Amino acid sequence: MPESDLDLLVGAARAAGDIALRHFRADPEIWEKDDNAGPVTEADLAVDRMLRDHLCAARPDYGWLSEETEDDGARLYSDTLFIVDPIDGTRAFIEGSKDWGHSLAVVRHGQVTAAAVYMPVRDEMFAASRGGGATRNGLGIKVSTQTSIRSADVLATRPNLAPEHWKDGTPPDFKRSFRSSLAYRLCLVANGRFDAMLTLRPSWEWDIAAGSLIIEEAGGWATDRSGNPLRFNNPVPKVDGVVAGGALHPRLMDRLALRLPGADYPR
Numbered sequence: 001m002p003e004s005d006l007d008l009l010v011g012a013a014r015a016a017g018d019i020a021l022r023h024f025r026a027d028p029e030i031w032e033k034d035d036n037a038g039p040v041t042e043a044d045l046a047v048d049r050m051l052r053d054h055l056c057a058a059r060p061d062y063g064w065l066s067e068e069t070e071d072d073g074a075r076l077y078s079d080t081l082f083i084v085d086p087i088d089g090t091r092a093f094i095e096g097s098k099d100w101g102h103s104l105a106v107v108r109h110g111q112v113t114a115a116a117v118y119m120p121v122r123d124e125m126f127a128a129s130r131g132g133g134a135t136r137n138g139l140g141i142k143v144s145t146q147t148s149i150r151s152a153d154v155l156a157t158r159p160n161l162a163p164e165h166w167k168d169g170t171p172p173d174f175k176r177s178f179r180s181s182l183a184y185r186l187c188l189v190a191n192g193r194f195d196a197m198l199t200l201r202p203s204w205e206w207d208i209a210a211g212s213l214i215i216e217e218a219g220g221w222a223t224d225r226s227g228n229p230l231r232f233n234n235p236v237p238k239v240d241g242v243v244a245g246g247a248l249h250p251r252l253m254d255r256l257a258l259r260l261p262g263a264d265y266p267r
Helices: 005-023 042-058 090-095 182-190 205-217 249-255
Strands: 030-032 039-041 063-066 080-088 101-108 111-119 124-129 134-136 153-155 175-177 196-199 221-223 242-245
Touching: 005 042, 005 101, 005 111, 005 124, 039 042, 039 090, 042 063, 042 080, 042 101, 063 205, 080 090, 080 111, 080 182, 080 205, 101 182, 101 205, 111 182, 111 205, 124 182, 124 205, 134 205, 153 182, 182 196, 182 205, 182 242, 196 249, 205 221, 205 242, 221 249, 242 249
Parallel strands: 063 080, 153 175, 153 196
Antiparallel strands: 030 039, 080 101, 101 111, 111 124, 124 134, 196 242, 221 242
């Protein structure tokens, strides 16, 4: 029987971890990207090459979008494509932190259909297929049932609590936590270890595609900052922020300054 997309992603994510760990805490070569886009290491580039060779050989009819591959727009003519962040959390990788990983997704007609996020130092594999549920290291996971904002623990950076983002200029009173990798933040919410995550600035698709499906298959919701469903393979591969969580999601949406009337998210 042919290998499923999910099995393909999980195997590739583990292989990516093997490559990255050889460079981790080993003084890898580092460059700064143009336009202040952040650092990239020889590990990012090595993982990117392996993933592209391996995944595209297995699915030659799929398009390709990766943070570390120049986007030539050919993906826009593909119904199905891979969206990959070879190392999500490169700064954490450089600093020697555990909070970096590999984020791999298959997107079909704008929707994520299979996803894997692997955190090699922690040996945590998060995975999901559309309609098939979400897992951490092979065991099913579910989002938090927390409904009280005051009692919630939310993954977010400090700028997300600026008054202009919230109704009446009043940020919600929740505990704020942080992890370097956006993909890992989404997975931690899917696993119920945190109640929600939010990032209110435009977000690159490779950071969030895999984690968004893992959240949804764990029983939660991942929308843009206005409550719209996330769609991928956009001409400019960004979405307008991400708000993700379990039962807390609609409460956060009610507090945000930008909310579309009738937006399709649960009450």
